Amino acid sequence: MTDIIGLDSLGSDTTKNNKLWERSLGEFLALAVQNDPDQIFVEITGHRITYRKFQEIVLQAAGMFQSLGVGQGDRVCLFLTNCPEFLYCWFGLSLIGAITVPINTAYKRDETAYILNNAEAIVLVAHRTLLEVAEEAAQLAPSIQHLLSVDSPVGAGGAGAGGASASSADAHNDNEPGDQVSDWADFAESMSQAAPIAEIPAISPLDISMLVYTSGTTGNPKGVQVTHQMYVAAGQGFVHWTQASSDDRFFTCLPYFHANAQYYSTMGAMAAGATLVVADRFSASRFWDQVREAGATVVNFIGMMMPVLAKQDESPTDRYNPARLFYGSPAFSPEFLSAFQERFGINIIVGFGMTETCFGTIERLGQERRPKSSGLPREYPHPAFTNEIRIVDENGGPVSAGTPGEITLRNPVTMLGYWRNEKQTSLALRDGWLFTGDLGWLDDDGFLYFVDRKKDVIRRRGENISSQEVEDVIKRHPSVLDCAVLAVPSELGEDEVKAYISPRPGGLIKPEEIVLWCAEHLAYFKVPRYIEVREEFPRTPSLRVRKDILRQEREDLIEGCFDLEAAGIRLR
DSSP, X not given: OOOOTTTTTTGGGGGTOSSTTOXXXXXXXXXXXHHOTTSEEEEETXXXXXXXXXXXXXXXXXXXXXXXXXXXTOEEEEEOOSSHHHHHHHHHHHHTTOEEEEOOTTOOHHHHHHHHHHHTOSEEEEEGGGHHHHHHHHTTOTTOOEEEEEOSOOOTTOTTGGGOEEOOOOOOTTOOTTOOOOOOEEHHHHHHHOOOOSSOOOOOTTSEEEEEEEOOSXXXXXXXXXXXXXXHHHHXXXXXXXXOOTTXXXXXXXXXXXXXXXXXXXXXXXXXXXXXXXXSSOOTTTHHHHHHHHTOXXXXXXXTHHHHHHTSOOOTTTTOOOOOEEEEOOOOOHHHHHHHHHHHTOXXXXXXXXXXXXEEEEOOTTSOOOTTOOOEEOOXXXXXXXXXXXXXXXXXXXXXXXXXXEEEEEOTTBOOOBTTOHHHHHHHEETTEEEEEEEEEEOTTOOEEEEEESSXXXXXXXXXXXXXXXHXXXXXXXXXXXXXXXXXXXXXXXXXXXXXXXXXXXXXXXXXXHHHHHHHHSOGGGSOSEEEEOSOOOBOTXXXXXXXXXXXXXXXXXXXXXXXXXXXXXXX
């Protein structure tokens, strides 16, 4: 039987709480430490940190934030690369009931400032490589009171080792946009001066642990309110689905500002009492060497990674890797999956999931694969936990097997809602069901088949992109009259971004200028790869652009378009 923290190894604890996912992160960490304090929990940026040492540093981080005046419900933004400080902050803030708000490290000033202001964060922690953008954004966020700069990772020997220091900074609530912010303090120094938290307050499993911002149909991203028990259940569930144990070594190269690395890699490793190895980012050329060096047995992926890896030149060492299992999405063709498994000698299970709930669907180990299916509803190893999936029509009524409709989910670990966005929350959460905005169908046995996105969201390089956000930026260009942005097929199995642009009367659109304009104002992954200049758009009677007609104008939507990659433009 798989050893899952809180379920098997500490079964005596069940008398305290029959619903074993209903725990705070602090309680769950304590169970993991109790189970095997000297086991390595995480290997990251050259440091190996045991469960015991991790807890010690987390207690110190909690004390540091408390000394800055951070309390229950306060928001702290993390503008950090994959570094140990992200984990210290996340778990340290969880101990005092504060809310972590990660920010995509590709964001520019305005994107970052939106998150700071929407969350009304009082502290911003930023990596030194991101300080220029962070400082510009902080000038636009009057709620920020403290600025902490992370220079280098805190060493495994404890807080303050290795030069990572923290610091408190004077409040700059009176700053107006344009004021110079120069209050950055060093994270490691603040940690070294802080005393561990003396008393841990009572934290409910239903308290918010993190706001994870994700893009939708509107221009600005929405903050998904992720609770403590969502993280705990995600970890316990992942161990169950992957049959993981403390002997496994989890590996991720996905960014920590994404829910995937949080839900499954970090919490999965902790639930298994296993070791997590974290890389800085995905690199196709380095990936398999990283897997071998990590001794990784369980690897998480996102859609574009596998096609990119499959396109690499074959090597005699392809099958010589320790990985036993790849987990991720989407559902590729059976031919592609079989070829990938054969070439690299690994098993693959795919699933359907989203930030709004850590329980979607998943293939089951040892079960025959159904072509293009994302599996069955994910199970939790406790009878009190139920996870249901239903396909509904436009009126919210259930449809019969084989009929496409909107995918809806119901389980105990669905988000509380979107942060300060009642309108979008009411659309997503109805009568206990999460309306995903994705289209799919179920077969007679309950297997899910994803069809398409109902929402006008572009999925590129593992990121959700709002077409409206990109359109708003392009429309600000002085030569642009109007534009429409939509997804077009990618050779990587996801989407590419295409912009249709009409010029102002007498104006001239130079695609290269549009690309550079977008790159100044948007994260690199949002910049359109393809640009088509046209004088007119098909429109509705209310003058909205008919994107459905644009999609159907011709079979090949990128033929004859400007292509930034073909033009040799590099944004990173």
